[in-house]
Amino acid sequence: MDEEKVENMEPKVPTIDPDKILGYIRKKDRKALLTIFEIVPSIDIAEAVENFEPADLLYIFRAVPSEITADFFDELSSDTKEALIKAMTDKELVAIIKEQYADDVADTVIELPANLASRVLKAADKEMRQSVNQLLQYSDGTAGALMTTEYLEFVDTTPVSDVINEIRTKGKDAETVYTIFVRNKKREFVGTAGLDDLIFAKPNETLEDIMNRDVVSCYTATDQEEVAKMFRRYDLNAMAVLNSDSRLVGVITVDDVIDVMVEEQQEDLARLTNMEPSDKPYMELSAWGNAKKCIPWLIALLILGTFTTMVLDRIEKSAIFTALPMLIAFVPTLMDTGGNAGAQTTGLMIRGLAVDDFEPKDVLKVLWKEFRSAVIIAGIVAAFAFLWITIEQYTGIVNDAENFKDINIWSGNCWNVDFFAHTMKNSALISITMGIAVLFSKCIGTLLPLGAAAIKKDPALLSQPMLTTIMDVATLCIFLLMAVIFFPQFA
Amino acid sequence: MDEEKVENMEPKVPTIDPDKILGYIRKKDRKALLTIFEIVPSIDIAEAVENFEPADLLYIFRAVPSEITADFFDELSSDTKEALIKAMTDKELVAIIKEQYADDVADTVIELPANLASRVLKAADKEMRQSVNQLLQYSDGTAGALMTTEYLEFVDTTPVSDVINEIRTKGKDAETVYTIFVRNKKREFVGTAGLDDLIFAKPNETLEDIMNRDVVSCYTATDQEEVAKMFRRYDLNAMAVLNSDSRLVGVITVDDVIDVMVEEQQEDLARLTNMEPSDKPYMELSAWGNAKKCIPWLIALLILGTFTTMVLDRIEKSAIFTALPMLIAFVPTLMDTGGNAGAQTTGLMIRGLAVDDFEPKDVLKVLWKEFRSAVIIAGIVAAFAFLWITIEQYTGIVNDAENFKDINIWSGNCWNVDFFAHTMKNSALISITMGIAVLFSKCIGTLLPLGAAAIKKDPALLSQPMLTTIMDVATLCIFLLMAVIFFPQFA
Numbered sequence A, B: 001m002d003e004e005k006v007e008n009m010e011p012k013v014p015t016i017d018p019d020k021i022l023g024y025i026r027k028k029d030r031k032a033l034l035t036i037f038e039i040v041p042s043i044d045i046a047e048a049v050e051n052f053e054p055a056d057l058l059y060i061f062r063a064v065p066s067e068i069t070a071d072f073f074d075e076l077s078s079d080t081k082e083a084l085i086k087a088m089t090d091k092e093l094v095a096i097i098k099e100q101y102a103d104d105v106a107d108t109v110i111e112l113p114a115n116l117a118s119r120v121l122k123a124a125d126k127e128m129r130q131s132v133n134q135l136l137q138y139s140d141g142t143a144g145a146l147m148t149t150e151y152l153e154f155v156d157t158t159p160v161s162d163v164i165n166e167i168r169t170k171g172k173d174a175e176t177v178y179t180i181f182v183r184n185k186k187r188e189f190v191g192t193a194g195l196d197d198l199i200f201a202k203p204n205e206t207l208e209d210i211m212n213r214d215v216v217s218c219y220t221a222t223d224q225e226e227v228a229k230m231f232r233r234y235d236l237n238a239m240a241v242l243n244s245d246s247r248l249v250g251v252i253t254v255d256d257v258i259d260v261m262v263e264e265q266q267e268d269l270a271r272l273t274n275m276e277p278s279d280k281p282y283m284e285l286s287a288w289g290n291a292k293k294c295i296p297w298l299i300a301l302l303i304l305g306t307f308t309t310m311v312l313d314r315i316e317k318s319a320i321f322t323a324l325p326m327l328i329a330f331v332p333t334l335m336d337t338g339g340n341a342g343a344q345t346t347g348l349m350i351r352g353l354a355v356d357d358f359e360p361k362d363v364l365k366v367l368w369k370e371f372r373s374a375v376i377i378a379g380i381v382a383a384f385a386f387l388w389i390t391i392e393q394y395t396g397i398v399n400d401a402e403n404f405k406d407i408n409i410w411s412g413n414c415w416n417v418d419f420f421a422h423t424m425k426n427s428a429l430i431s432i433t434m435g436i437a438v439l440f441s442k443c444i445g446t447l448l449p450l451g452a453a454a455i456k457k458d459p460a461l462l463s464q465p466m467l468t469t470i471m472d473v474a475t476l477c478i479f480l481l482m483a484v485i486f487f488p489q490f491a
Helices: A003-006 A019-025 A030-039 A043-050 A054-063 A066-075 A078-087 A092-100 A102-111 A116-123 A125-136 A160-173 A195-200 A223-234 A254-272 A287-316 A318-322 A325-354 A360-395 A417-454 A459-486 B005-006 B020-027 B030-039 B042-048 B054-063 B067-073 B079-085 B089-098 B100-113 B112-121 B126-137 B159-173 B195-200 B225-233 B253-271 B286-317 B320-321 B326-352 B360-394 B417-454 B459-486
Strands: A153-155 A179-183 A189-194 A217-219 A238-242 A248-253 B153-156 B179-183 B191-196 B217-219 B238-242 B248-253
Touching: A003 A078, A003 A125, A019 A030, A019 A054, A030 A043, A030 A066, A043 A066, A054 A078, A054 A092, A066 A092, A078 A102, A078 A116, A078 B020, A092 A116, A102 A116, A102 A125, A102 B112, A116 A125, A153 B112, A160 A195, A160 B191, A160 B195, A179 A195, A179 A248, A189 A195, A189 A238, A189 B217, A195 B159, A195 B195, A217 A223, A223 A238, A223 A325, A223 B054, A223 B253, A238 B225, A248 A254, A248 B159, A254 A325, A254 A459, A254 B225, A254 B417, A287 A318, A287 A325, A287 A459, A287 B326, A287 B360, A318 A459, A325 A360, A325 A417, A325 A459, A325 B253, A360 A417, A360 B286, A417 A459, A459 B326, B020 B030, B020 B042, B020 B253, B030 B042, B030 B054, B030 B067, B042 B067, B054 B067, B054 B079, B054 B089, B067 B089, B067 B459, B079 B112, B089 B112, B100 B112, B112 B126, B126 B153, B159 B195, B179 B195, B191 B195, B217 B225, B225 B238, B225 B253, B248 B253, B253 B326, B253 B459, B286 B320, B286 B326, B286 B459, B320 B326, B320 B459, B326 B360, B326 B417, B326 B459, B360 B417, B417 B459
Parallel strands: A153 A179, A217 A238, B153 B179, B217 B238
Antiparallel strands: A179 A189, A238 A248, B179 B191, B238 B248
């Protein structure tokens, strides 16, 4: 194999030219359109036609059979769907809805304005309408809202050969045929069988003989993040969703879970950067929509920053810092280092909780571990800071003009004991403050997210802004205290 | 259905008591151990026995057949695996390795010290050893390193009935039987067929008749993040990995992709909080290992912070800020707001790039969108800041002692025109600086990650620390400039 060559090969994905499709539509070339749908995945076609006029899009639905376009319809953006539904006749809408899965129809209905939503529900047949209405009742973010109601369920005494025959006839309507769900006579969910188990089975066996018992399952109210963790942990393809009577009411498939994982990840990232998460892709969000997600947090942080302003205003005018104004120049560095050290720990906690490395009840174990790390980190960072701040003073990057005007290595007059002693004291003061701030910040950074998780709140939600505020104020107080200890003559 | 009741129901997952297992081991109760392996998933058993002595663990492998323990072995932590392999006889090792998939053996070998790694390779049969050695050649983070070499491949002219028979006999050795891979006479990969397609097919059809052509596939060198995106976009269960001759050399399954997604997410979160990502779970990392991931970033940020210290030292001693020391108290708030606004945008960019909402080449479109948002955000935040800072001054939270000593609403002497004019000027100065900083920060926050992505670097890697440094210095410069404009008499 030619490694050099393979390095530069892009993965094989379909390429598609929107103008070509538009050409086919305008020429009413039905056959060419059908060929495209045969070889190009729906999502690629949906992206290519995103900016087409509704009238052009409508031709696609008239030219291509609805069992093929159902999936394509599903991949369109909510704005395009809305425009299309407005333009479609009732008959066309019925044809499309008929071919969809109930969970996808429910997702479409949620995004539509009320009048169009009711048109869609009217277009659905009775069974579909019931399923959709049922799905719409579950709150967003639960297993109920995520599940599909199209799945294959059999009684445990069914012979394997009957199951396979049934799959052959009814399988195309189910969202997955790779997992078969099994119930007992009392209609309780009792296990699953993989399609491969059916293939491997002997002809005279029943589901009871081959099914997996004691499989993991969840309830309609289970949080979707919990569902995603279970899929990951147990490498599932599909999972049963039960009601409170232990009856199967729906099924979650792995592709929906992958979308949940991305959604949850996007949410964590948004929280960490102090933004409201958005459920729309970036390009679909308006400038104002985007601004609305940012402004509340910036203003909240601004208000929290008042404490810092207040304390800094007092400290800065204190006798000791008036005598040593150079020290004020180190305030941002001290605050940043403390904040960064704490943010690292907060990030670790959010990640650890997300992948179940530990739980809120492990707080003491985790705190002890973070504390030991923090001692090492604080020691090394403070030692480095001592050196670095000494260099900053000797090179004149900062200048203690009140006490040693324009003394640095370039002026050649820095080799005196007083300057040396004063410089060392400054360096020690700042680096010790930094060390304590790091230590303190890592402990707060452990406790905030674990505390939030313990009371079932999103650990990423408030940890970061709280940490910044607490650390800014705490760092200033530690700095003042240290300054008084190091320079009592100015206090 | 009783919604109230279902709200409080925890998902059904197995519970297992480590002491019970240890009891069975000590009593050498082989039958009880077998029952546990029958009903509890391997990962739960692996976690329960994590702290057992190697001798106790070894009994499990002696008592339970290796086709059952192979999966369990795979779920153990690398430290436990190491201890076990040391304790096992060659024969026991051979039995375990024989039942494993080549990609899992490769993952184990990578983590082991050299002498144990070679023991494992020696225990593998010739075919397995070749597969493992081949897999070990691919660099970490590529499709090659992620794929398995155990899959089902057939020539396109094979009748469906032959394929099904073959699956019945050989299927158990493949990592997935849900997707069948098809090649032509020239040994080139030409398509896939789902197990369901086989079931739905008529008996006399061949793979050629039912397979999906033009399916997405990747090459051994394709980045694993790219692979994850393709799985998500096309809702795949398995994907073909080709060499440079378009021949199938491996297969990636969806469960491995889910692990990649979590890994990539953890990496992004680590980068955003200025840490080196870790490939070990939090609890397995030592205090020193943890510290090592934090220290380099803290020191790098400390060095970058030198610019801020230098500029602040100069500005603070300038005539204008000596005359108006109160303004210095707002420096952290100004820096924080600028930094936060930019971090929001950086976060948006990292997220958008991760889910392919846009690409680096869309930079102008994205920048224009962010700029319009930024104008709105800067306007509203500055307007709020104006109000808030006025309140801070009137209530004496900050005090312009040099110019208006102890004047605030509590002292009752604040109703004079001079104080009002000066207060308004301070508020305008700070809020305009803040508005400009937000605008500037959002633009830098767009350009840094998109620039990094354009040169194929991780957009999260340097964006955040660079942004903080640039914004701290920029904010100070804008602040000085504005102060000179607003208070020329002190300049």
